[in-house]
Amino acid sequence: EADIYQTPRYLVIGTGKKITLECSQTMGHDKMYWYQQDPGMELHLIHYSYGVNSTEKGDLSSESTVSRIRTEHFPLTLESARPSHTSQYLCASSQRGRAFFGQGTRLTVV
Amino acid sequence: GESVGLHLPTLSVQEGDNSIINCAYSNSASDYFIWYKQESGKGPQFIIDIRSNMDKRQGQRVTVLLNKTVKHLSLQIAATQPGDSAVYFCAENNQGAQKLVFGQGTRLTINP
Numbered sequence: 001e002a003d004i005y006q007t008p009r010y011l012v013i014g015t016g017k018k019i020t021l022e023c024s025q026t027m028g029h030d031k032m033y034w035y036q037q038d039p040g041m042e043l044h045l046i047h048y049s050y051g052v053n054s055t056e057k058g059d060l061s062s063e064s065t066v067s068r069i070r071t072e073h074f075p076l077t078l079e080s081a082r083p084s085h086t087s088q089y090l091c092a093s094s095q096r097g098r099a100f101f102g103q104g105t106r107l108t109v110v
Numbered sequence: 111g112e113s114v115g116l117h118l119p120t121l122s123v124q125e126g127d128n129s130i131i132n133c134a135y136s137n138s139a140s141d142y143f144i145w146y147k148q149e150s151g152k153g154p155q156f157i158i159d160i161r162s163n164m165d166k167r168q169g170q171r172v173t174v175l176l177n178k179t180v181k182h183l184s185l186q187i188a189a190t191q192p193g194d195s196a197v198y199f200c201a202e203n204n205q206g207a208q209k210l211v212f213g214q215g216t217r218l219t220i221n222p
Contacts, residue, residue, distance in 0.1 A: 043212040
């Protein structure tokens with residue numbers, strides 16, 4: 001199975017706080033992705049990267065930002081969390097089109 | 111724009127029966143398709159994939175069928191077991207765009 005890790009698994013944080021969701025993969029994949037998913041609903045692509053120093057916005061508008069300084073690391077940052085950011089965030093990396101997912105971070109902003 | 115949708119949001123089957131989960135896609139340029147299984151509290155897990163130069167692919171207890179004429183994809187699970195209970199997503203990829211687009215998901219429930 002894939003080696004892609006997300007931390008934290010669960011996060012409850014107050015409105016206005018800055019947060020960073022971590023994602024790391026040990027497979028050497030160039031492509032990495034962040035998806036946002038409400039429970040039982042479809043996955044929406046919010047950011048992706050084709051390699052180091054490459055980042056692009058996805059199909060769903062998001063107030064978050066990402067960086068890709070190292071191949072294995074693709075953190076997502078929210079500068080000022082709001083209740084509307086409450087959701088599950090899934091990180092993935094891919095090789096030849098097939099994406100491998102982390103366990104996700106369930107974020108609750110109160 | 112690109113979209114991948116599923117015909118049914120929920121599917122309930124008897125344990126031991128075969129399950130068929132359907133998916134329609136709209137982007138005729140898509141050339142790679144994947145089925146994922148997502149259990150509660152976990153990330154999506156790869157089940158099986160198929161490229162557009164094929165119309166059928168079989169795995170262990172699962173078969174994916176691709177009909178490019180009507181842009182339809184299906185996942186067949188043989189002898190459904192309680193462990194198959196999950197939400198199933200189809201996803202399409204346009205190699206040119208290199209982005210995976212997901213459908214809405216079908217929740218599969220197994221009745222004992």
